[in-house]
Amino acid sequence: MSPQTFRDAMSHVAGAVHIVATARDGAPAGFTATAVAAVSDQPPMMLVCANADSETTATILETGNFSINTLAFEDAALAEIFAGRTGVRGAARFEAERWGVLATGAPALERALVTFDCRVVSAGVAATHRLIVGEVVAVREGLRRRALVYRERAFQGT
Numbered sequence: 001m002s003p004q005t006f007r008d009a010m011s012h013v014a015g016a017v018h019i020v021a022t023a024r025d026g027a028p029a030g031f032t033a034t035a036v037a038a039v040s041d042q043p044p045m046m047l048v049c050a051n052a053d054s055e056t057t058a059t060i061l062e063t064g065n066f067s068i069n070t071l072a073f074e075d076a077a078l079a080e081i082f083a084g085r086t087g088v089r090g091a092a093r094f095e096a097e098r099w100g101v102l103a104t105g106a107p108a109l110e111r112a113l114v115t116f117d118c119r120v121v122s123a124g125v126a127a128t129h130r131l132i133v134g135e136v137v138a139v140r141e142g143l144r145r146r147a148l149v150y151r152e153r154a155f156q157g158t
Contacts, residue, residue: 015151017148018032019069020036022066028091030056031050034150035050047131047132048066048068048131061120065120066104066118067106072112073147094107106118114141117137117139121133
């Protein structure tokens with residue numbers, strides 16, 4: 001099967017939109033992700049599938065921590081920034097919104113629907129991606145709002 005055929009098929013699957021973030025020496029890094037899943041609740045663990053060539057992926061593996069920040073519908077512009085579609089790069093991506101710092105040192109989007117603070121417990125390789133499993137050490141819940149999803153190659157609300 002061609003990559004395009006697979007992408008076309010996957011475009012029909014709605015996925016919640018998150019910003020996965022970390023920081024090294026005070027410099028934050030992050031990317032937009034839909035390939036995020038719960039793994040277990042005892043202990044609580046989350047999975048992030050991240051491009052192996054991403055500098056943020058390398059930073060996550062070096063620091064051993066990351067946050068998963070679930071976005072609301074009104075955060076579509078922020079998702080575009082962290083997806084690399086606006087030309088904004090590196091720490092400048094974090095200037096558009098207010099961010100805090102979690103117990104692990106990972107950045108936390110103040111307006112996220114929910115933020116998971118994670119420590120890396122394992123990482124594997126699958127084709128072009130790294131499969132990063134993190135134990136959730138804390139959760140920060142935000143205000144209840146419409147969630148942002150990605151479907152049919154566009155951001156939409158639930």
